[in-house]
Amino acid sequence: MKKYIWLLAVVCFIGFAACDTETDAEKTLTTITSFKLKNGYNSKNDTIYKLQNYKFIIDTTTMTIYNEDSLPYQCRLDSLVPVFSGTASYYYLNDTIKYDLNAKGFKFDTLDLNQPLTITAYAEKKGVSRTYTLDLRVHQIDPELYVWEGLNSEIYTENATNEVLKSFDQSLWLFVDNGSSVSAMESADGKSWTKMAVSGFPQGVDIRTMVNWNETLCLYHNDKLYTSTDATTWSVKANGNGAITKLLFAMNGVLYAQAIANGTSTLYSTIDGSTWNNVATLPTMFPVSGAGVWTDTTTSGAMRTYVVGGRAADGTLLNSVWCTENGEYWANMISGDWFSPREGVAVIQYDNVLMMFGGRDDNGLVSPMQLVSPDFGVTWRLPLDDENISTLCTPRYNANVAQGEHFYLYLISGRNDSRFIKDSWRGRRNHLLFNKNRSKRRF
Numbered sequence: 001m002k003k004y005i006w007l008l009a010v011v012c013f014i015g016f017a018a019c020d021t022e023t024d025a026e027k028t029l030t031t032i033t034s035f036k037l038k039n040g041y042n043s044k045n046d047t048i049y050k051l052q053n054y055k056f057i058i059d060t061t062t063m064t065i066y067n068e069d070s071l072p073y074q075c076r077l078d079s080l081v082p083v084f085s086g087t088a089s090y091y092y093l094n095d096t097i098k099y100d101l102n103a104k105g106f107k108f109d110t111l112d113l114n115q116p117l118t119i120t121a122y123a124e125k126k127g128v129s130r131t132y133t134l135d136l137r138v139h140q141i142d143p144e145l146y147v148w149e150g151l152n153s154e155i156y157t158e159n160a161t162n163e164v165l166k167s168f169d170q171s172l173w174l175f176v177d178n179g180s181s182v183s184a185m186e187s188a189d190g191k192s193w194t195k196m197a198v199s200g201f202p203q204g205v206d207i208r209t210m211v212n213w214n215e216t217l218c219l220y221h222n223d224k225l226y227t228s229t230d231a232t233t234w235s236v237k238a239n240g241n242g243a244i245t246k247l248l249f250a251m252n253g254v255l256y257a258q259a260i261a262n263g264t265s266t267l268y269s270t271i272d273g274s275t276w277n278n279v280a281t282l283p284t285m286f287p288v289s290g291a292g293v294w295t296d297t298t299t300s301g302a303m304r305t306y307v308v309g310g311r312a313a314d315g316t317l318l319n320s321v322w323c324t325e326n327g328e329y330w331a332n333m334i335s336g337d338w339f340s341p342r343e344g345v346a347v348i349q350y351d352n353v354l355m356m357f358g359g360r361d362d363n364g365l366v367s368p369m370q371l372v373s374p375d376f377g378v379t380w381r382l383p384l385d386d387e388n389i390s391t392l393c394t395p396r397y398n399a400n401v402a403q404g405e406h407f408y409l410y411l412i413s414g415r416n417d418s419r420f421i422k423d424s425w426r427g428r429r430n431h432l433l434f435n436k437n438r439s440k441r442r443f
Contacts, residue, residue, distance in 0.1 A: 029088060029089075029124070031060070031087045031088070032058050032085070032132055033085055035084040037054065037080050037081065037113075038083055039051055039081070040079035040110030040111075046076040048071060048080075055069070071137065071138045072139060073139040077138070078114055081111065089124045091119055092120045113136055118131050119132045144430070145386040146386060146388070146389070146427045146429050148390045149390075151189070151191040154422050155422050156174075156422055160420045161178060162177040162208060163177065164400060166210060166231070167212075168217060172190060173217075173231045174187075175198075184197075190408070191424065193424075197232065198234065200228075200233060201234045202234070206246065207219070211250050212250060224239055224240055225238050225240050238274040239274075243266070248267070249295050251295050255271075257276070258288070263313045264313075266280070266282060267279045279327045283330055286322060287320070290343030291310030292307070292344075293307050305325075306323050306377055308347045308377075319340060320334060323376075339380050343359060343360060344359050344398045348402070353373060354372070355370065356373070365396065369393070372387060393411065394421060404426075409427045409428060410425070411426070
């Protein structure tokens, strides 16, 4: 009896070994080692840009081949050519088209990959084959589309005389001046807002001159520099310079302020808040009020500040886009009348373009509400259909803009001819979610 049991064990062992050997043969002799796609010969007018650079993953566990990055939205898939290599002796596509690796040319011109594609790899050994399935991934949403949504129709209820938005310490902060006191509204998402008490805030200051500087919020009033490290508790950091009128911007760790006297506008700077240096006499038609100001990084990595629109010292309404990278030298970027003179504009750099929202001229609110500059202020145009903010977002001036977490662009409140609007909107360009190398936020 023991002899039969031993023989049975040997037979089972040989059987299992045979199964293992066959599985190893399948893996060794029927493996696809590389795969890519090329545009077909009949698709010259509808080619997929740099298609050959898309990386494909060959998963031998699930027997699927898939692209790591999705192909462009609405790209044509009906005229493509698969190019692959491996260890098999020959291959069949969808069990009907033979693909010979040793042939000088393909047996077909193109394939319609709107339809499923299988690749069966055959070894010389009879009965040894494996089938791979192509999982071709294509973006299902338009990557260039800006998706806008209204978040809150009334952030606060009190009457306001002025307001300003700042992105600070991972939150959005909307400061509201009611004429006798200032309160702050904090939000993490632009939808839910919490009213916060503010102490030590300078009374009578134009809160729209508030500036982010070295992880603090700053205001200049009555020859004193006020700062806050938490947005709610304010104190005097240092006495200022008697010539300075208001803060203008901060860049590369330096805080800049504007002095206006007898029609002449001068720029001052400080690195410690105490000592101010005369940097430059600003251009004659540089705005003294009502301009939109934004500081950001250019595609070359340099920091740059833009001062858009506003009014000059003589009261002239401007359509200029003044720009500097060091505070000393300023250039008017705009060439020609790309937009009408206006003040109270909101300016932001988003996804490497400048955007302008709102504003007013001597006749009232400007229309259209939104303009775009793809070349950093040189030329301006109407937004394309997929860039445009919702038509439900009403025209306004002195609107507030910021970029927050998850690539969201926020447009908050502002006012029309009769009242503050007190609403909040956010938008996002779809393709920013696909690009993992982009900065998540820029405050």
